[in-house]
Amino acid sequence: MGKTVDGIIYSDDMETVEGVSDKGIKSALIPEGVKYVVMQAFKDCSALEEVSIPDSMLDIKKSAFKNCTSLMTVSLGDNVECLDSSWFFALKTQYEIKCRSESLTYKLIKRSSILKAHVKELSHDDAKSKKIKQVQGASIDAVLSSLLSEAAGEKYQILTNRKTGLSVFFQIGKNAGSFRFSQNSAKWIEKIRKIIEILSDQEKDGAEIYAELKANKISLADMSTSESYERATINAGADGNANLFSSGRYKGCSTNVKNTFSVYGINTVGSCSFAIGRSKEFKNLILTDGLKKIEDNAFWHSRHIKSITFPETLEVIERDAFRMCNGLTSVRLPESLLELGRGAFLDCENLSEIYIPKSIKKIGALAFSGTNIENLGYSISLDVEFTIKDGFALGNDELLYETVHKENLKIPDDVRKIGKKAFFYSEKLQSVFIPESVKEIDEEAFIWAKSLTQITFGGTVSEWKTVKKGNAWNLSVPAKVVHCADGDFEL
Secondary structure (H helix, E strand, C coil): CCEEECCEEECCCCCEEEEECCCCCCEEECCCCCCEECCCCCCCCCCCCEEECCCCCCEECCCCCCCCCCCCEEECCCCCCCCCHHHHCCCCCCCEEEEECCCHHHHHHHCCCCCHHHEEEECHHHHHHHHHHHHHHHHHHHHHHHHCCCCCCCEEEEEEEECCEEEEEEEECCEEEEEEEECCHHHHHHHHHHHHHHHCCCCCCHHHHHHHHHHCCCCECEECCHHHHCCCEEECCCCCCEEEEEEEEECCCEEECCCEEEEEEEEEECCCCCCECCECCCCEEEECCCCCEECCCCCCCCCCCCEEECCCCCCEECCCCCCCCCCCCEEECCCCCCEECCCCCCCCCCCCEEECCCCCCEECCCCCCCCCCCCCCCCECCCCCEEEECCEEEECCEEEEECCCCCEEECCCCCCEECCCCCCCCCCCCEEEECCCCCEECCCCCCCCCCCCEEEECCCHHHHHHCEECCCCCCCCCCCEEEECCEEEEC
């Protein structure tokens, strides 16, 4: 019965052009992999203006383009072996044949007294550029629409189409991927069939699918450009899960996944790639081996995420990466992690447990501020000692910040310094007790704590006066006095 793509009828194996379904077609861009055109296949297509013949073509039968009176441009592949002037019987005299000057096709045309008058010699680069722009997109589109037509839950999108090749995103059931195709299209059909075969297996888990893609040397493409991620949408399979296979830096795309979303092959999670409005509803995220970095704000306000699995290759989590991920209650950071950025888990108000590996070398300010983490079971060897105790992040003798926002706080007795912005914008804080051990309050320590009406100091008024206070340490704080052991001090 054949398959119809863009008005052209192909055999089931996509190797032969058998005719047209629409005599009014204006363009015939025959995809790579097609080898034959039957006699009079395009006869009387009087509106046909351009034809592109792929490198794979072996034989075009007599009068294939008979009475195609509007045909102006014929782009021929490099290795077309059968050339006959009867192809173009009754064409206009001004039609133009395009091919590379050093190709086999060009040499054959030069032997024809009829055809050589119409040939246009193209440089190697010009021919490639024109062929890619005019043919490649249409070719891959034709191949995909044909080969994927019977695959369950299939969809595809051509993401990029450049001189160096193209990348294509397509999904079968719960398995989605971004794949790279070189400009040499000779093996497109074979490669696409293998990808379809691998992705169609809905019983295997993502790790097995990824291993099979690698074993078959299937090249993944990254989704880091706006033209890629803004055009792709990942849907869940019947089980509510989805697997994505990509590479490089993942910039994110829309998702409609209910349960678990697993990502394979990437080395970087880009800024805001899973932020609010981009990812929807999925509860569990699995990031896999090879991932090195999670950029700033990558998961900002992703309240729906309940759990995240990190690979043992992750080294850096940048600032605010998981800020306001209120669905998280427990997090285990990998043993490979070296750096945790400022505010990495800021305002994750339900996060009560976290495992921090001993590999870590740097933890940024406010990394756990606004969480529900009361205590951390051990200290970590950093440039300064860091631990969490009684809802405070502590480093050496310094209170770095509060991890749990409370209305009434008593600062631990061994604290000597309250750090910069330690209680920045602490909206719940109404009263604080500062022990006499405190000798310094850094700048902006209580800035914008607009509910703080009572400050109590464990020492005397004279001792309070000797405490070093940084610039704007109590800016916009409503408390007007400090209650000391022997009286009040007006602020």
